[in-house]
Amino acid sequence: MKHPVAVLLVVVLVVCSALAGSPKKYGKEITLKEPTRVSAILADPEKYNGKKVLVEGAVVDVCKKRGCWIRLASDKEFESIRFKVEDGVIVFPMEAKGKTARAEGVVSVKTYSVEDLVAQGKEHAKEQGTAFDPSTVKGPKTVVQINGEGAVVK
């Protein structure tokens, strides 16, 4: 073999082009068969709190810095839900934005104080490179999110 590096590159390119465009799996295998509507979770979060669900929807936002969360559009207008994964356990690429995801995880319902929300807002703004106005926080807020275990993005 005269040019091992060239041969290696050709193999890598062939494998990459064969895999391009196929659905991408992240984290654990999805185990649930029946999806739950995001609107149903948001309408009655306490009913789903602590339960494992499978949701489907367009990926409308992705954590820019660490890929540690995606936001999925609800089946209902003006609603979305955050699918949060542990830092480094799953890394969502920004290319996932705009694609459709099936995502499985446990619903978490938490009520945050004003102080917590201001701190989170500042952190989120820093992460996203945007501005945050603490006066927009009017009072405690209940946040519903899915603690993600696995997802398929296509």
Next chain:
Amino acid sequence: MYSSTGKGAEVAGSRSVRVPFKWRKWNTILHRDIGYLVVGLTLVYGISGIAVNHTADWNPSYHVEKRTMQIEPIVEEQREAIVRAALDRLGLTEDPQNTFRPDPETLQLFFEQEMYAIDLPTGKVVVEAVQPRRVLFEFNQLHLNAPKRVWTYIADLYAAALIVVAITGLFVLKGRTGITGRGAWLTAMGVLVPVLYWLYYIYLP
């Protein structure tokens, strides 16, 4: 350690002579060959390490470009009509991958590498284009172990190989420049850097 085989091990007659195991020779061979093997991964982890160390200042994996446009305000009320009007006004012929309305006044259109966020009442459009940084994106994905599975074990092997390279490196040279001479001082300095910095981090404000 002694070897009972090898050149000169067997001597004519009944006696066999044990030749000392040439550990330094094997140490150098290990250091050299494992060193060659880890060059590629060291470049990946080293370059990516510098890049991801500064995530507070920049996005090490993506180049995100934002630009604004102005179109006629969109007054349609039905979702499909809003999307159609937006595509017409933007001069886009391709259907978006997905659409989303985060609130009644905003429409987001998602394409392969661009997202249009349209403020419907004013017609102000923010276009966000995301491009993975060439080479650095792949380096960072590997460094952060995004692929998981087999890559986890490759990374473990690489880490183990680095330990072997570091330890064998101590014993490549002997004499004044080896571990009993200048090497001892340089090794001690290298060990002291993390130790002293950790003490500074723990005990000083």
